Amino acid sequence: MQKKNKGRIYLVPTPLIEGEINTIPEMNRLIVASCRYFLVESFKTGRRHIRAMVPAFDLDSAVLEQLDKSTPVEDLENLIEPVFQGHDICVLSDAGCPGIADPGSRLVQLAHHKNIEIIPLSGPSSITLALMASGYNGQQFTFHGYLSRNKSELKIELRKIEQMANYATQIFMETPYRNLSLFNQLTAFLSPNVQLCIACDLTSANSLVKSQTISQWKKQTAPNIHKRPCIFLITK
Amino acid sequence: MQKKNKGRIYLVPTPLIEGEINTIPEMNRLIVASCRYFLVESFKTGRRHIRAMVPAFDLDSAVLEQLDKSTPVEDLENLIEPVFQGHDICVLSDAGCPGIADPGSRLVQLAHHKNIEIIPLSGPSSITLALMASGYNGQQFTFHGYLSRNKSELKIELRKIEQMANYATQIFMETPYRNLSLFNQLTAFLSPNVQLCIACDLTSANSLVKSQTISQWKKQTAPNIHKRPCIFLITK
Numbered sequence: 001m002q003k004k005n006k007g008r009i010y011l012v013p014t015p016l017i018e019g020e021i022n023t024i025p026e027m028n029r030l031i032v033a034s035c036r037y038f039l040v041e042s043f044k045t046g047r048r049h050i051r052a053m054v055p056a057f058d059l060d061s062a063v064l065e066q067l068d069k070s071t072p073v074e075d076l077e078n079l080i081e082p083v084f085q086g087h088d089i090c091v092l093s094d095a096g097c098p099g100i101a102d103p104g105s106r107l108v109q110l111a112h113h114k115n116i117e118i119i120p121l122s123g124p125s126s127i128t129l130a131l132m133a134s135g136y137n138g139q140q141f142t143f144h145g146y147l148s149r150n151k152s153e154l155k156i157e158l159r160k161i162e163q164m165a166n167y168a169t170q171i172f173m174e175t176p177y178r179n180l181s182l183f184n185q186l187t188a189f190l191s192p193n194v195q196l197c198i199a200c201d202l203t204s205a206n207s208l209v210k211s212q213t214i215s216q217w218k219k220q221t222a223p224n225i226h227k228r229p230c231i232f233l234i235t236k
Numbered sequence: 237m238q239k240k241n242k243g244r245i246y247l248v249p250t251p252l253i254e255g256e257i258n259t260i261p262e263m264n265r266l267i268v269a270s271c272r273y274f275l276v277e278s279f280k281t282g283r284r285h286i287r288a289m290v291p292a293f294d295l296d297s298a299v300l301e302q303l304d305k306s307t308p309v310e311d312l313e314n315l316i317e318p319v320f321q322g323h324d325i326c327v328l329s330d331a332g333c334p335g336i337a338d339p340g341s342r343l344v345q346l347a348h349h350k351n352i353e354i355i356p357l358s359g360p361s362s363i364t365l366a367l368m369a370s371g372y373n374g375q376q377f378t379f380h381g382y383l384s385r386n387k388s389e390l391k392i393e394l395r396k397i398e399q400m401a402n403y404a405t406q407i408f409m410e411t412p413y414r415n416l417s418l419f420n421q422l423t424a425f426l427s428p429n430v431q432l433c434i435a436c437d438l439t440s441a442n443s444l445v446k447s448q449t450i451s452q453w454k455k456q457t458a459p460n461i462h463k464r465p466c467i468f469l470i471t472k
């Protein structure tokens with residue numbers, strides 16, 4: 001009996017702004033076009049990304065399953081099952097790179113354990129783009145994900161982050177509707193000479209990237225970041 | 237007298253493997269095609285990237301200047317001069333994203349200071365790709381750049397990194413001809429239960445991504461990483 005080759009798992013970045021397909025490399029589109037098994041963060045957005053990348057894609061012939069942060073560990077084995085029947089799987093999050101501030105890493109972990117080949121594809125990452133655009137140290141940096149929402153805990157966290165900013169760029173994010181509240185706390189808690197970069201709506205025509213000290217930020221009206229996806233970066 | 241609009245500075249990622257142009261988004265190629273001022277990490281590789289991205293590009297009509305880690309600060313003002321005459325500038329490093337473990341950040345810093353619009357473009361970053369492929373925590377991570385080459389200093393550094401690996405993925409790199417020496421020191425100095433991922437030659441057909449514990453690495457012959465570009469990742 002002939003043994004089937006195992007499929008591979010492709011990690012496929014998606015546009016940061018839905019439909020901005022010219023931020024996606026040709027290679028990713030070719031791989032999506034040839035794939036029939038997809039793990040998507042949400043069905044609606046996943047389908048839209050596939051259609052935007054490959055307009056002629058026949059979605060009826062594809063199998064889409066959901067993989068998000070609430071997917072139970074015990075379901076992951078089932079989700080990678082097609083690989084053992086020789087099929088490739090594409091993993092797509094709603095925006096940006098799977099596994100980076102987005103679901104995917106637990107599945108990849110399991111895939112390593114099962115000796116499945118993992119192929120990460122190039123594409124938009126808001127963290128990488130923000131770091132490039134900030135002009136801050138890109139030789140040493142730390143990404144914290146989300147900071148605490150508790151005011152007194154946040155104060156302590158920011159004190160640590162401010163110290164670490166001596167050696168490495170400090171990067172974090174917030175859910176968009178809380179951006180302004182975080183901005184206000186940053187200007188309240190950080191030292192006047194600390195550099196803060198705000199990188200907002202990256203890859204869109206309305207992107208905003210501004211690097212200046214806390215004291216300069218304080219002199220101006222708050223930036224227009226309400227409900228817009230933002231990355232915050234700090235250095236000294 | 238009509239005031240000319242200021243040009244913009246585009247940060248343009250280049251392929252990790254020369255010529256692998258299908259890892260580059262269409263947008264980047266359009267912007268390179270329309271640009272006449274380039275800052276490149278090295279002339280030879282810069283020219284090759286431009287030609288690979290835009291085969292019909294007339295290099296004789298373009299102005300290329302070098303921007304690398306040894307470019308004196310006082311030269312940066314001259315390098316951005318075309319922007320004030322209304323020209324866009326594309327910044328290209330030899331491989332990957334300008335400003336991330338590559339030259340570019342000091343120029344971007346100056347550009348912020350001069351109120352020049354910075355536009356970072358999407359594309360290959362070995363750090364981002366390695367983190368995606370590792371299966372390690374992508375919600376919290378630290379990139380250290382190069383670790384110390386002094387053996388006793390490295391030992392102390394790795395002790396700290398091992399502790400930090402409790403909370404965040406730890407990422408670093410080495411010059412390719414020293415990869416095996418670093419690998420030997422990692423297996424000698426790190427605890428047996430620490431997870432080490434080696435991500436090598438990413439985006440190439442011969443890429444290698446392997447995540448396992450130090451004790452598992454020790455049981456096998458050393459990986460084939462000599463003189464191949466690698467990213468090292470550690471977690472617990």
